[in-house]
Amino acid sequence: MSATAAAVTGNGASGKGAISIRNVTKIYDPGGADVLALDDCSLEIASGEVCMIVGPSGCGKTTLLNAIAGFHSITEGQIDLDGEMLCGPGKELATQGADRVVVFQNGALFPWKTLAENVAYGPIVQGIMNKAEARDKAEALLAEAGLGGVADKYPGEVSSGMARRAEIVRALINDPKVLLLDEPYRAMDALTKSIMHESLLEVYDRTKVTIFFITHDLEEAIFLGDRVVVMTTRPARTKKIVDVKIDRPRDYRLLSSEEFRILVQETKEAVHEEAVKAFEAGERELA
Amino acid sequence: MAQSSKNKKDGKLKSLFTDLTLRRGVFSIVIFLVLWEVGFRFHDWFGIMVPFIGKIDAPSLVAARWSEVVFKPGYWESWYLSFGRVFFGFMVAQLVGIPVGLLMAVNKYFRGMFFPPFEILRPIPPLAWVPASIIFWPTTELSIMFVTFLGAFYTIVINVLGGARSIDVQYLRAAQSMGATQWDLFRKIILPGTLPSIFIGAAVGMGITWEVVLAAEMISGGGQQSGGGLGFFIWSSYMGGVMDQVIVGMISIGLAGYISSSLIRYVGYISMPWKRMF
Amino acid sequence: MNQPDVMILDNVSKAFGEDWERETVVEKLSLTVKRNQLTAIVGPSGCGKSTIVNLLAGFELPDEGTITLDGKPVTGPSKNSLVVFQETALMPWLTTYQNVVFGPELRGDMPKNELKAAADKIIETVGLREFRDKYPLQLSGGMQRRAELARALINQPVVMIMDEPFRGLDAMTRQLMQEFYLRLCEQESRTNVFVTSELEEAIILADSIVVLSNKPASVREVLQIDLPRPRNLDMLSSPEAYEYKRQAMEILHEEAMKSFSGTGTNSDFLEAYSRMG
């Protein structure tokens, strides 16, 4: 009850966005051959937490995100958001909604709308604001994110880094309970990535929104997360959960610090093991 | 155990799903045919004329006529004549168009000189050439083939040129640094790199060729002299007032076009093994 | 033939574009590539690394300055400086084997059966024996990169230029490729130029790292990497590696900041940087 109240007032404080994933299993069926993507996966995410999911590509982490967002159904188990069932027995597919906004791997800003129009889209279609209000709000938020100068540009006209940040703004304007990020910085080089990370952390420090972040980059995970969940290769299960007890705010110097190095070393083995497994499975599949 | 039963259930669902698409398709085609049949019969049954469809002979009549026509040698001769023209015009267009396209792609002087006049003539629809080519060529047969050639030629050249110029420069660079000469580049990179575009051009060109052959047969062959071919078959049926035979002709020519484009796809498939995924 | 400096770039500059927007991409760049060493070139994306690769390989000629390979000036592409490209440049219409023998067959500088044996051996080395007769599209990203490595190796180039060869692979495949490449380099010593935007990759592979400035590219710093060989990826989490990383990171960040000095706030810097990338 208090969760919904918080959502309405939209003060961005903690107390909303707790996700509970219990015994979720997903079986895909391409061409009649069953593929087990998620196998009895359980995970509790507290509200306001930055939860990083790490695993080899194609391991089924995206399936989990899709289930939460309502893009894919689940076969068994249940997912709750703030105590309300998103999907579970009797409701295999979650309803898509603006309380769980996704930032996509390759970016999904509508290329035919300017950045400001993109950001204003959510409130307009939900009928929360009229066009002018939404536009003002969008421009204000973009300016806050350092994108004020390019609000009237189309996504194709700005760099991928700017587009990705605008996409996060587009998500935040809806005041979501959870931000779902699907390897958003995958194609970027290390330096751009580290700058994007700092920018995301800045956003998080301001809003304290629950973040569910999928990646296969361990350092990224440790740098950003409160908790890092290492998944096994397909079918995905939680293999190891690491608590990252590093103070916020964090900046790029953390990357070359001793505590960071030790954390990476501790987790590396588990991730690497799964990577090798996934790699070998991939080679076998092709042969 | 539970796993395997689930397996079966899902497998069945899958086949049901694909069947669904098929069944919907068949269903709608059947509905289409029934509506057509009823539309035609409406006048006989209820005394009301359905506009448009009411004037077109029903599928049953068409089927009956077809079963008659297949035994007539004239019908098959039409097939043969049209195929001959299409094949000839298409082949000449390939033989001329591919080298011209390649030459334009690799030699900028040649391109600079011949692309502009080519572009000036291209917007004239090939059929507009029919009368001029009848005047020019000594026989109607040659003039039909010329127009056919023209129809496919533009498409082929444009595709070959575009295909050759869109080859990734990295292939050329990689080959060059391994010691390839200009001739090697042409033979080992540009030629295979253009092959997919050649086949796309051929498929589109084949479609145009059929359109053109048909029209040319209707315009020239339909009148005096030579004649024959499926276009003439349709035209003479129309002139004779045998509407069901017109529709037989239409379907035949649709089939003929379909067969020839399938052939091209097949040749493309076997000559480009690297395009076959897994 | 045996002097330690294989490739010498001396005050090289290169610019592109129309008169009014002519942009200098490489400016007064001088560096030397040592024989049997792996020289990594690191810089932020968009700083002109690809242009440097094109200059090294002879695809482009410098506006000013000279590039020499074994004492002779570079005037065009040759098999002595081969590039392994960023996105794979395997010919899609040739099988793995055909791709590998492409170069020697073109030049005809190896007898047929010798070539076949050499090609098969090299395909075996990169672990693609089962994929000898597959087409590039049928290989995974990692396999394609290995096939391309094989294609370059068989030509025995004096210098092998790797242009961000593992870019676009996911982080894990990438690590495996790095391990593979380490082993390959340590088995036979070769002269390598390895261009990358990933610091860690450079640190684990290289004997020396050339850190570039922002566009227009010139050499900012050369770091000697003295990690012991044979190396493995675990060394990346050693204190020494972290020290190298810190040094390089410091320079890169400073470089990025410097070109936008005066813009002040963090957000503005981000904006300016992102626009540049």
Add this chain to the structure above:
Amino acid sequence: MSNQSVSGRPPSGLHYFLHKSRKALKTPMPYLAFIGIGIWLLSYFLLNEYWRVSPFYKVPGPVEVVTEWLNKDPIWGTSLFTQDYYINIWVSCRRIFIAFAIATGLGVPLGLFMGWSKKFKDYTFPILETLRPIPILAWVPLAIVMFAGFETPIIYLATLASFFVTALNTMLGVESIDESYFRAAGCLGSKKHHVFLNVVVPGALPFIFTGLQISIGVAWFSLVAAEMISGDFGLGYMIMDSFMVNKYTTMVMAMLTLGFVGWITSAMVRAAGNRMMQWRERALGQGGV
């Protein structure tokens, strides 16, 4: 992207144009084009009117056509200064306009729905695919039987031709839209009609306009054929008619006019497309996606 090491300011307007032309004149391309067209015209002239080689002299030569075209008192009755020349152009253009408008009006919505709804596609696409391989010209007799008069059958044929192309391309356009845009729209709280208006329509636009480019071409193609077979007025009719009565000069004039008018219409479609897809234009200008 190019805001560093810029020397001087980018020229604008006329200066830019002048600069570009000066630059172009330094390359051999304009001269080559000139030579190419010159060679073509010259050989046409020589074969035709100077040496009068058979069979070339049978078709009218360039000088003959041009003098007739510009003649105030044309020998064969048609030139730039006679009324029926413009009537024929007008009639053809009007037919194209009507046919293109109908085909676009029907084809685009049909294609959008086929691409958007699997069920709708399952039911409609097979019928379309069965009819599509039949060449448009094969419909001529049917069109004459179904519709009375001259005008409707001709427009019907041109419409049919461009309808198939437009519908098919639009469908492919919708199918080409990346799934993630639908998902993004979904998780931002869109209703179905929002998705249709904000994702399906703009996402398919590039394909729609590619389709329209081809569609206007095939519309002309079929129109000319139809006019040649059964028409009165129009450029196709003008070609056929002057052929029948041996006014070959007029015939060549009509052919060239047809090429020119066809080129203009497709340029118009292209311009309309560029206007409606600003986002694409501007991104391309940036060297972006």
